[in-house]
Amino acid sequence: MVRWVIQELGAMCPSRQRLLAWRENPHDAHLRDVGYHVQEARCPICQAELEREG
């Protein structure tokens, strides 16, 4: 079940470029889906990506 959710999230992951843009501009309306993906859905793939970028 958990694995299925992660795979689903992985399919919806924003590009690395958008992920970093969202971190720079968390209130940008165009990046709201990225914020949802990371903060609400808590995608582990993208969270790891953000941590790696530091």
Ligand SMILES: [Zn+2]
């Ligand atoms: Zn993701």
